[in-house]
Amino acid sequence: MFEPTILAIESSCDDTSAAIIRGGKVLSNIVTTQAVHEQYGGVVPELASRAHQQNIIPVVHQALRTANVSKSDLNAVAFTRGPGLLGALLVGCSFAKSFALGLGIPLIEVNHMQAHILAHFIDEPTPQFPFLCLTVSGGHTQIVLVKDHLDMEIIGQTTDDAVGEAFDKTAKMLGLPYPGGPMLDKTAAKGNPDAFQFPVGNMPEYNFSFSGIKTSVLYFLRDKTKDNPNFVEENLEDICASVQKTLIKTLMKKLVLAAKDLGIKEVAIAGGVSANSGLRQTLQEYAKKYNWNVYIPAFQYCTDNAGMIAMAAHFQYLKGDFSSQYVSPEPRLKF
């Protein structure tokens, strides 16, 4: 059977990544993170674009070399069309278009959020359709009903901030260095999650709100440091653990509701925040409680990577879903 070999490129935010997939098997997945943003405490879009330009050729070279694949072996070039930062997406899109044009092979545009979910098909075990996927990243918080590889429906989402943003902004308020989410996770591991209470967002149906908890942490810190300027230092681990517990509780409440209403027991998590150790552990506990089969991606496929873009591209290739050379990035791409 013909096994397509595809080069995939991811450049939606601050990771430049390239991967090679052959016959649905990821042969290489190279990710370069951009340290330049650390000094600013967050991603600076213009600097991200410039760093992508510097990184993209070496990253593609390394992906080809690691996979032991040459340019002439490629059957298609895939790239992230959106959602993401326009300037960052432009680098991957322009590179992919030129590469495909030069080699005379098809171009495949991939939706970044769909790709996060399709990361579950890189390694065994893979979820059975239909399944629910809680997709949690720096820009999105969604509950997705996945009916087939390329047939997905968002049934709930955040009405304001993404949960990754809530992690990052809380971490910043606590003086933790960038990137905040992973640092908060690490610090929370040593704290008491019941030390402090924060409100759990309550939106209708399967939707979320995370701006309230961010504001309540802000006021909590303001009040506590008034009496004791060292409050944060003295209670850092407990604050992190308590905030993390609240964020996870908010996510799980809606996931349980959706699974119950739809009668689905195949439940997955995806996106950068699925790397969170508290969320991973809680999902395992809920699996026992509700008799779910749960799917948690390997760490390397949680945060942004081209392996997941390659996996999506593989399914699109099989369907003949190719793009024209006139395609341009779409920062708010939906599916």
Ligand code: KG4
């Ligand atoms: O999927 P991703 O790499 O990029 C986007 O598409 O946004 O997700 C990045 C988000 C950031 O908000 C980051 O802080 C968060 O995922 N994140 C975590 C952890 N690792 C990454 N949040 C909490 N705990 C973690 N261990």
Ligand code: ZN
């Ligand atoms: Zn992402």
